[in-house]
Amino acid sequence: MNLLLHDYKQPPSKPAAPGKAWRWFALGLGLPLLAIAGFSTIKSAPGSNQANKAVEPDTIQTDTMEAALSDTLRIAEPFPQFINRPAKVAHNAFHPPLILPEAPQFDVVSHTIKSGDTLEQVFRRNKISLADLAAIVRLPEAANHLKILRPGDTFEIGHNEGQLMSLYRELNLTQSLQISRNDDGFLAELVERPIETVRRNAYGRIESSLFESAASAGLQDKLIMNLAGIFAWDIDFVLDIRTNDDYYILYEEIWQDGKFVTTGEIIAAEFNTNGRTFQAVRYVDPEGHSDYFTPDGRSVRKAFVRAPVDFTRISSNFNPNRKHPVLNTIRAHKGVDYAAPKGTPIKAAGDGKVIFRGRKGGYGNAVILQHGGNITTLYAHMSSFAKNARVGKRVRQGETIGFVGSTGLATAAHLHYEYRLNGVHRNPRTVQLPQADPIKQKYRSEFMATAEPILNELQNYKRTQIAAASFD
Structure with missing residues (x-):
């Protein structure tokens, strides 16, 4: 047992070489000497210790080799760190860079x-x-x-x-x-550039204004402008709407390459205001003409619009006994004044022919249109005229004929608008307006078949919104 303990005792450490160069030199010299020492040990056994040979014939050889190898490796400490990292050497192998053709520069x-x-x-x-x-x-x-x-x-x-x-x-x-x-x-x-059309629904309730309700519902201004345009002949969206009026819209969104592009056409809509309900559905006839109609096929358009300009407020209403702000005398105000910024486009209230364009006394720059049914409309205080609004030329409803100004007897920029039937002034805001043409008789059955499922879809959406509101 003492021999075994003695044979496996770790030999004392030798001092390391002072420099890296000596370490590599010792490694180069030590490995051949190690081989010679092992060969000599096998050839010449110690003569005084037979018991040791009988019990462990290879013990001295193994111990000597381990000791010699241990000493050698201690001299060359960095070497094992180098030879144990072959994967990193391979991983970091040099690869020539990929050279791409130069992109044209302009x-x-x-x-x-x-x-x-x-x-x-x-x-x-x-x-x-x-x-x-x-x-x-x-x-x-x-x-x-x-x-x-x-x-x-x-x-x-x-x-x-x-x-x-x-x-x-x-x-x-x-x-x-x-x-x-x-x-x-x-x-x-x-x-x-292919596009995708997606159907959407929208709902809004008026708190203060139509556009604020749209903003709170996350709706685009374009969609609300289109909604107001559809019902503009029946509803004055500045003066008529009330708190808790509501609306329901079935419309299209346009998508391209997976991205939202714009709001498309309104397919159907309903607006509830002051106890009245207005509905409209879009129909494209076989001739390609599109318009909005009531569920029974009547056009939602009238032959005239109530307000021929996008205005901020009515600065003066129709009043036979109004005191004139400039002349300071009682003088009938035979039209409606719509305040708007200078340069705002003024549009024809209905289809007609230009019968006057020019300077007209206190009206300043004015245009007069002749319509069917002995109706004329007058537009005054313009800053300038549209190029197309020449005497004798026909214009379509909604076509720009001039721009808001303050020419003539005016204290600020506004449009003065008059509506005359058989030469008699009528209040443009309350006069009964003639209807536009309904669905052509030959397309009526097709319209009804097309409109019914669309209106049913809108009503189903309305019911879900009402049900959801009842749980709030």
């Missing part, structure tokens, strides 16, 4: 067309080749889309030191024009 100009703009002006302003402009205008696929520009149209024009490289224009929601330079000159393509 400047991109984004431009929104303003009134009077031409592409030639845009190219000159940005110092882009007019010869390139002439070349793309000659392309059959592009010619019509570059010659006719509308205010608000946007272009993205890529150029490199004055040389045209590309041009992009959105023509409409579903189509765009793309022009690019190639080896042969220019290539023009009409690119389709």
Whole structure:
């Protein structure tokens, strides 16, 4: 037992070499000596200790090798740390970088067309080749889309030191024009942009105003403007609506590439105000004409709108005994004054023909329209006239004929609007307005079949909202 204890006793440690160079030198010298020592031990056994040979013939050899190897490895401490990390060496192996072709570099100009703009002006302003402009205008696929520009149209024009490289224009929601330079000159393509139409429902209750109710319901202004436009012939949305009036809308949303784009058409709507209910459903006839109708096929439109301008307030109502603010005398006010900022568009109240345009005494700049049924309308105090509102020209309901101003006897910018039947002034806000044409008889059965399921869908939504409100 003493021999075994002695044989496996750890030999004393040797001092390490003072420097890394000596460690590697010792390692190089120690490994051959270790091999020689092991060979010599096998050939010459100790002569005085037979018991040791009988009990553990390999003990001295193993002990000597372990001791020698232990001493050698202690001298070369960093070596095991190096040889035990092959995976990291392989993982960090050098790979040549991937070289991609260089992307073409050029400047991109984004431009929104303003009134009077031409592409030639845009190219000159940005110092882009007019010869390139002439070349793309000659392309059959592009010619019509570059010659006719509308205010608000946007272009993205890529150029490199004055040389045209590309041009992009959105023509409409579903189509765009793309022009690019190639080896042969220019290539023009009409690119389709598919859209997805999704049906949505909306509900709102009036607390203070229509637009505040829409904002609290998370609805877009465009949707509410369309709603007001549908019922504008029956409801004055500035003066008529009351707290707790409510509305229900079935409408479309337009999505493209998984992103919301805009609010689409209102399919059906209901507005409840002051104990009255108004309903409308959109119908497109086989001829492609679309309009809104009541459930029984009558047009929701009237031949005239109540207010031919987007106004902030009524500054003076129809009043036969009003005191004139400028003349300071009792003088009948034979129309309605709608206060609005200078320059606000004034629209034709109904289809008609321009029979007067010009300066008219205290009315200032004025336009008079002749309508059917011996009805005339007058629009006064304009700052300027629309180009299309020329004497003898026919205009459509809602078409701009001039702009709000304060010409003539006026203390501030507003529209003075008069409605005359057989030469007699009537209150524009209360006069019984003639109806527009109903559904054509030949389309009536198709309309009824189309409108019924749509209105049922709107009513089902209304019932769910009423039920939900009863639990609040």
